Amino acid sequence: MTFKQPIPTIRRDADGVVILDQTLLPHRCAQHRLSTLDEVAHAIRSMQVRGAPLIGATAAYGVAIALGRDAADEALDHALRALAATRPTAVNLHWALGRMGARLLPLAPSARAEAAWLEAEAIRLEDQETCAAIGRHGLALIEAVAARRPGPVRVMTHCNAGWVATCGAGTALAPVYAAHARGIAVHVLVSETRPRNQGLLTAWELREAGVPHSLIADNAAGILLARGDTDLVITGADRVAANGDSANKVGTCLKALAAQDAGVPFYIAAPFSTLDFACPDGSAIPIEDRDADELRCVNGLDAAGQLTSLRQAPEDMAVINPAFDVTPARLIRGIITERGIAAPGALREMFPAAEPS
Numbered sequence: 001m002t003f004k005q006p007i008p009t010i011r012r013d014a015d016g017v018v019i020l021d022q023t024l025l026p027h028r029c030a031q032h033r034l035s036t037l038d039e040v041a042h043a044i045r046s047m048q049v050r051g052a053p054l055i056g057a058t059a060a061y062g063v064a065i066a067l068g069r070d071a072a073d074e075a076l077d078h079a080l081r082a083l084a085a086t087r088p089t090a091v092n093l094h095w096a097l098g099r100m101g102a103r104l105l106p107l108a109p110s111a112r113a114e115a116a117w118l119e120a121e122a123i124r125l126e127d128q129e130t131c132a133a134i135g136r137h138g139l140a141l142i143e144a145v146a147a148r149r150p151g152p153v154r155v156m157t158h159c160n161a162g163w164v165a166t167c168g169a170g171t172a173l174a175p176v177y178a179a180h181a182r183g184i185a186v187h188v189l190v191s192e193t194r195p196r197n198q199g200l201l202t203a204w205e206l207r208e209a210g211v212p213h214s215l216i217a218d219n220a221a222g223i224l225l226a227r228g229d230t231d232l233v234i235t236g237a238d239r240v241a242a243n244g245d246s247a248n249k250v251g252t253c254l255k256a257l258a259a260q261d262a263g264v265p266f267y268i269a270a271p272f273s274t275l276d277f278a279c280p281d282g283s284a285i286p287i288e289d290r291d292a293d294e295l296r297c298v299n300g301l302d303a304a305g306q307l308t309s310l311r312q313a314p315e316d317m318a319v320i321n322p323a324f325d326v327t328p329a330r331l332i333r334g335i336i337t338e339r340g341i342a343a344p345g346a347l348r349e350m351f352p353a354a355e356p357s
């Protein structure tokens, strides 16, 4: 059964795109139209759109939007650079821009805008297929647990790697949706994911889909793993190095360490476009540092139901805010891709023809 996004995370609208604004979720479901390169770059930087596969698709549409105004070599070069500068860690962004550049640079300027729209649409549609295939491969892991013991299969995840973060069903949540569709009982443990609380997006989309879940504090993961309340951990990734080291939302590595200690298998689910064979290991993955106010302030609804930002730490409090961490390959049982589940140390053997992104 093909997964249909309840609200498209991105769709073409004439010479622009309409996005689901993730900065307002889970409190408000609002869509915005983006019609300039600057608006697209801002949407990615501010995380109105976020999640590695969706960032890549959005950037591809951003190129098409820019070329609709000016398709000369300089304008194309400017669009590719401006979008590449928005966020450093998710390699899908750079993969998508590389693909757009390779497709468009050889063309005459007059042919570029139309070709850019077609290529961006292709990236979006391919992501739907990719998510579905990740779901099919990951489903086998959930089925294996369900066959072993009664009761719901308890899957812990971190951040949001569901449909909201992609153009399809998601990556880490795709196996969960596939299991739910098959009638296999699952219960998802959703960590909050401070400071940006992407776990709330995960809890929101699971609730909308009727998938049982519990929101947990990030710091509760250790005890829930140690006392045997978790069968599997599955998270997404923003960049997987050639040796299998995987960057994902900060806090992922702590879950992998706790999972290893508790003997719970830890999996990464990511499309092939997240594998970066040009990056030898995790130490070469650029880690994004984000604004200190993400920690000093919390967003939520006030008593009148208005979205508001509350300061919880003084304006001048020193903050360190890395947005991602790197989970070493030795802690990862497998990487669930659309082409199958690979052992992290065997990516090159499993995908020998892979081009560096």
Ligand SMILES: CSC[C@@H](O)[C@@H](O)C(=O)COP(=O)(O)O
Pocket: 050, 051, 052, 053, 090, 158, 159, 160, 161, 162, 165, 166, 170, 171, 172, 198, 235, 236, 237, 238, 248, 249, 323
């Ligand atoms: C399918 S999304 C995979 C990852 O991009 C996701 O787990 C993640 O870390 C997202 O980070 P974000 O900073 O919210 O873009």
